[in-house]
Amino acid sequence: MLPNFNWLLGLGLLGVASTAHTVQLSKHAQDLFDESMFFQDMIYDSNAHYLRFFYYPLAAGVHETRSSVWRTVGLLQRNHGDDAAEAAKILELVIADQEKDTSKQWYGDYTVYPEQPTVGGPAYDPSYRDLLPSHVQDLILGSIYNSTVGDTYRVGGVDDDNLYPAYTNPWLMRTVASAWTGLKMNDSNMTYWGDKWAEEFLDLYNVNNTISEYNSPTYVGVSLYALAIAAKYMTNITNAPVIAQHSEQIIRDIWEVESLLWNPMMRNFAGPWDRTYGYDMNNYLAIISLWIWSFIGKDHAYNNPNPIGTMTHADDLEIGPLVAVLADSQKKLIPESVLNRFRTSHFVGEHTYHGQTYAPPVDYEPRNVTTWVSANLTIGTESFNQTALGGSREDTNAFNPAVVQWLRSDGSVGYLTWYSTEKAMQAEVAPYALNLTYPEGNETSVFTFALSSNPLGAKRDIYTLDAIDGLKIEVGGTVNPEPVVSFCGILGGTCPIIHDFEFWNITFVMPANSSEIPSIHFNFSLE
Ligand SMILES: *[C@@H]1O[C@H](CO)[C@@H](O)[C@H](O)[C@H]1NC(C)=O
Ligand SMILES: *[C@@H]1O[C@H](CO)[C@@H](O)[C@H](O)[C@H]1NC(C)=O
Ligand SMILES: *[C@@H]1O[C@H](CO)[C@@H](O)[C@H](O)[C@H]1NC(C)=O
Ligand SMILES: *[C@@H]1O[C@H](CO)[C@@H](O)[C@H](O)[C@H]1NC(C)=O
Ligand SMILES: *[C@@H]1O[C@H](CO)[C@@H](O)[C@H](O)[C@H]1NC(C)=O
Ligand SMILES: *[C@@H]1O[C@H](CO)[C@@H](O)[C@H](O)[C@H]1NC(C)=O
Ligand SMILES: *[C@@H]1O[C@H](CO)[C@@H](O)[C@H](O)[C@H]1NC(C)=O
Ligand SMILES: *[C@@H]1O[C@H](CO)[C@@H](O)[C@H](O)[C@H]1NC(C)=O
Ligand SMILES: *[C@@H]1O[C@H](CO)[C@@H](O)[C@H](O)[C@H]1NC(C)=O
Ligand SMILES: *[C@@H]1O[C@H](CO)[C@@H](O)[C@H](O)[C@H]1NC(C)=O
Ligand SMILES: *[C@@H]1O[C@H](CO)[C@@H](O)[C@H](O)[C@H]1NC(C)=O
Ligand SMILES: *[C@@H]1O[C@H](CO)[C@@H](O)[C@H](O)[C@H]1NC(C)=O
Secondary structure (H helix, E strand, C coil): CCCCCCCCHHHHHECCCCCCCCCCCCHHHHHHHHHHHHHHHHHEECCCCEEECCCCCCCCCCEEHHHHHHHHHHHHHHCCCCHHHHHHHHHHHHHHCCCCCCCCCCCCCCCCCCCCCCCCCCECEECCHHHCCHHHHHHHHHHHHHHHHHHCCCCCCCCCCCCCCCCHHHHHHHHHHHHHHHHHHCCHHHHHHHHHHHHHHHHHHHHHCCCCCCCCCCHHHHHHHHHHHHHHHHCCCCCCCHHHHHHHHHHHHHHHHHHHHEECCCCEECCCECCCCCCCCCCECCHHHHHHHHHHCHHHHCCCCCCHHHCECHHHHHHHHHHHHHHHHHHCCCCHHHHHCCCHHHCCCCEEEEEEECCCCCECCCEEEEEEECCCEEEEEEEEEECCCCCCCCCCCCCECEEEEEECCCCCEEEEEEECCCCEEEEEEECCEEEEECCCCCCCCEEEEEECCCCCCCCCCCCCHHHCCCEEEEEEECCCCCCEEEEECCCCECCCCECCECEEEEEEECCCCCCCCCEEEEEEEEC
């Protein structure tokens, strides 16, 4: 689930400068917009003036704040009937619930859901300003201001906080919010901090010209949202904030990298994924898929006709209106040759990508990324040496530094992805081959992989590697070549599913009393 950001910002931005009513959307952006709004209309509670809380967690009878704020952008953009009045109503309710006690650590935060016991934004396009009563416009600005002040309460390493420049998506959101609010409210302290945080981000970014939250299909989408706001609303003004001055180049860099990792046959980014919510982007909704959809069409984002509501993280479709209104200005920044790499018809063919990315304080040194992409098989990995298990967010379920995907006979995507059990790993990739080594491992080390279930019609059970549909695997290295196999199922099995994906747990162990450095060598072939 996405954090409780200053999503109102989007709304604020949309309100800064404008003259025209609503944003002119291209065909694909409009298509995303319409599907997201259709979905929202089904789950909107017009008595409460909130969207019902759909998914994550499934909640009986409660509503959700964040997606309701996203909806206001959709309502203002659509502006049919009482849409604009409804948006104003939602905003008044949400802002009334925002934390107002400056002594609280969560000062300026919005509720997660309005029924929530007392605890601890989108884009407001200038185009929409005239659609909202002036007292609501003032409320929005005050609310964004308080939220931006609240954001400053977070300091990485203090009070268990983890907001470092390497935590790319919230760091960029805060930076852009502070820069924008500083400009809008003439608050030189906010402007100063917006620029300071931008410089800290750039110091890290410039190490390898990659974002630290590398190739994370949901969160790269959020980082692009922040950068797209900076590019659209703050670039071409005098004294543009530092983040805005660099936003266009960073957006282009991100799409250059992502386009080389994209497999257009599978509609998936090859690995490694620093943080993922699933193993096949056709079966979970990643926010970056919505950007691809809004640029070149839904057909290019997904390779099967699964209705979005049947995918995990379907709730993130609710961000659709925000993506749609920022899509066309972002698309203009991306060269056509790069966008083309997302189309099956323009697949560049087999290629190997090398890159580096760095996320202190968890990374001792930059990670080395190597990804081999071919039409029907991709192998993507990174070598790393870290202070903790599970990557920068210390989340073993989300960190996937060695991923194999292949296209199966029914058009579905198989996956085999390494599960974190070590803080350091060396990975080598060549066409059809992958070697993994644990420099600090010993005979107790294991190599665990999450392996997809076979598609319908293929063998149900995978107790040996030759039962895998579509992929032949030869195993070498210092491990026992016969894995220990268990099933982590939606219904039954011996271990829990991860991000709602079921999988076969394939675990390779070392021979007893081995004194060798643990390694596993794979050679793959497609059937
Ligand atoms: C912002 O916070 C202050 C207290 O710090 C509060 O008085 C004010 O009402 C808040 N503004 C909004 C729009 O909620
Ligand atoms: C200026 O901003 C910093 C960082 O956000 C904050 O800690 C400080 O209290 C602010 N100072 C004033 C005078 O508002
Ligand atoms: C900020 O300053 C500009 C120019 O000095 C002025 O037009 C604007 O009204 C000010 N905005 C606020 C919120 O004070
Ligand atoms: C990544 O950063 C490291 C450390 O500064 C540097 O040695 C390396 O050359 C950089 N690599 C790339 C591809 O930028
Ligand atoms: C800003 O202006 C430059 C030069 O006119 C233009 O190339 C660029 O696309 C503009 N950026 C945005 C986000 O409009
Ligand atoms: C990839 O798979 C498709 C469909 O199964 C097949 O038509 C095509 O020849 C394969 N391509 C390569 C390069 O193996
Ligand atoms: C990445 O590659 C560089 C250059 O080969 C090497 O010095 C560094 O140790 C590698 N980093 C990791 C984490 O393996
Ligand atoms: C990881 O980095 C630490 C700190 O620099 C170092 O002590 C350790 O030897 C490194 N491990 C590997 C496998 O490179
Ligand atoms: C894996 O290791 C084996 C044995 O050292 C070597 O022959 C092979 O080339 C390596 N494969 C890769 C992808 O580096
Ligand atoms: C093997 O590594 C584990 C985990 O680091 C450690 O607890 C164990 O003592 C090591 N065993 C030997 C024999 O070194
Ligand atoms: C995979 O299976 C091994 C036993 O072979 C178990 O120890 C481990 O916890 C399992 N890992 C996952 C992610 O299910
Ligand atoms: C491994 O070493 C232990 C202790 O030295 C010994 O008892 C055991 O028999 C050995 N196991 C094998 C399979 O060699």
